[in-house]
Amino acid sequence: MFPLRRNRRLRTNEAIRALVRETIITPNDFLVPLFVVEGKGVKDEIPSMPNYYRYSLDLLENEVKELWKLGLKSVLLFVKVPDNLKDNKGAEALNPNGLMQRAIKTVKNACPDMLVMTDVALDPYSAYGHDGIIENGQIVNDETAEVLAEMSISHAQAGADFVAPSDMMDGRILTIREAFEDEGFTNTGIMSYSAKYASAFYGPFRDALDSAPVDIKDIPKDKKTYQMDYGNRFEAIKETEMDIDEGADIVMVKPGISYLDILREIKNEVDVPLAVYQVSGEYAMIKAAAEKGWLDHDQIMVETTTAFKRAGADIIASYFAKDIVKLLS
Numbered sequence: 001m002f003p004l005r006r007n008r009r010l011r012t013n014e015a016i017r018a019l020v021r022e023t024i025i026t027p028n029d030f031l032v033p034l035f036v037v038e039g040k041g042v043k044d045e046i047p048s049m050p051n052y053y054r055y056s057l058d059l060l061e062n063e064v065k066e067l068w069k070l071g072l073k074s075v076l077l078f079v080k081v082p083d084n085l086k087d088n089k090g091a092e093a094l095n096p097n098g099l100m101q102r103a104i105k106t107v108k109n110a111c112p113d114m115l116v117m118t119d120v121a122l123d124p125y126s127a128y129g130h131d132g133i134i135e136n137g138q139i140v141n142d143e144t145a146e147v148l149a150e151m152s153i154s155h156a157q158a159g160a161d162f163v164a165p166s167d168m169m170d171g172r173i174l175t176i177r178e179a180f181e182d183e184g185f186t187n188t189g190i191m192s193y194s195a196k197y198a199s200a201f202y203g204p205f206r207d208a209l210d211s212a213p214v215d216i217k218d219i220p221k222d223k224k225t226y227q228m229d230y231g232n233r234f235e236a237i238k239e240t241e242m243d244i245d246e247g248a249d250i251v252m253v254k255p256g257i258s259y260l261d262i263l264r265e266i267k268n269e270v271d272v273p274l275a276v277y278q279v280s281g282e283y284a285m286i287k288a289a290a291e292k293g294w295l296d297h298d299q300i301m302v303e304t305t306t307a308f309k310r311a312g313a314d315i316i317a318s319y320f321a322k323d324i325v326k327l328l329s
Helices: 007-011 014-020 057-069 099-110 141-158 172-183 200-209 234-246 257-267 280-291 297-311 321-328
Strands: 030-036 043-046 049-055 074-079 115-120 133-135 138-140 162-165 189-196 250-254 274-278 315-318
Touching: 007 014, 030 057, 030 099, 030 321, 043 200, 049 057, 049 200, 049 280, 057 099, 074 099, 074 200, 099 115, 099 141, 115 141, 133 141, 138 141, 141 162, 141 172, 162 172, 172 189, 172 234, 189 234, 189 257, 200 280, 234 250, 234 257, 250 257, 250 315, 257 274, 257 297, 274 297, 280 297, 297 315, 297 321, 315 321
Parallel strands: 030 049, 030 074, 030 315, 074 115, 115 162, 162 189, 189 250, 250 274, 274 315
Antiparallel strands: 043 049, 133 138
C-alpha cells in the first residue's frame, strides 16, 4: 500500500516503461491489405486514403519485396475489377486468368514465402456492389455461398495460402471448407470475417475498389441484411463460434477501434487466432486530423494499433502496417 508501493516508479523514464510494457507491436502482428488494378506502371493514390495506393501487377511485385524486407510477411489482396467485367453472379471471379488469380501468382513469384490471403466476396465483381447474388430484390444466401466456394477453389489453385470470406453469408465457411476437402486443398486456410458489422467506416475502401452498393430501384441500398447490426454484442460471439465449427482457422472482427469490446469478448471465448481490421474510415480519419494539425499522426497510429493487440487481437490488418514498422525500427 501507499507509500510503500508507488506505481509511478515504473513510469520514471522510457527505459523502465519499455522494460515493463505489457503490449509490444512487432512486424509479425500485421496483415497488409493491398489493392490491385489492371495496367502497367500504375501506382494510383486513393483520394480518400492519402498515401495508400492501387498497384498494377508489375509494381505490386516491387511493393511485396519491400514489405518482406521490412519484416512484413503476410498480405491480403483485393482487386478493382473493370466495370465491363461486372455482372450479377460474379462470373469474372472464377476466371483462372482473372486479376486476383494473376495477383496471387505475382506475389508468390516475387516472394515465395510471403503468406497470401485473398478477399472472397462478390462486391468487386457485382454490377450492383453487393456481396451476393441478387434475385427479386434480395441477396440470396445459398446460391452466393456456392459461388464463393468456387471462387475460393480458384484462389487456392492460383496459390493462395488462405482465403478470407468477407461476405457474411450464412454457412459459407462450411461450404468453402467442404469444397476444399473435396478438391484436395486440405492445407488451404480460411480466415473468416466472422463479426463484420454494417458500418459507416467502409466508405474509403469502397472508393478504392468502386464497390459501393448502387442506388437502383428494388435493389438494397445498403448491406444491413447480411452484415451485423452494430448494436449487437452477443450475436458476434454466436457468429464467430459458428464459423469455427464450420472450419474457420482464423476469425476476424471488423471494424476495429469502435469494436474493442467485441474483440475482447470474442478473445475470451474462442481458441483460434483472432484478427481485427483497422478499416479505411479509421485510417482516413487519422490522416485527415493529422493534416489539420489536430492530432500527432505517428503517436495516434501506434496508440490505436496497440489498443487492438491489448484488446486481444493476434493479427492486425492495417493500412498503417508499413509506416508503423518503419517507425518502430
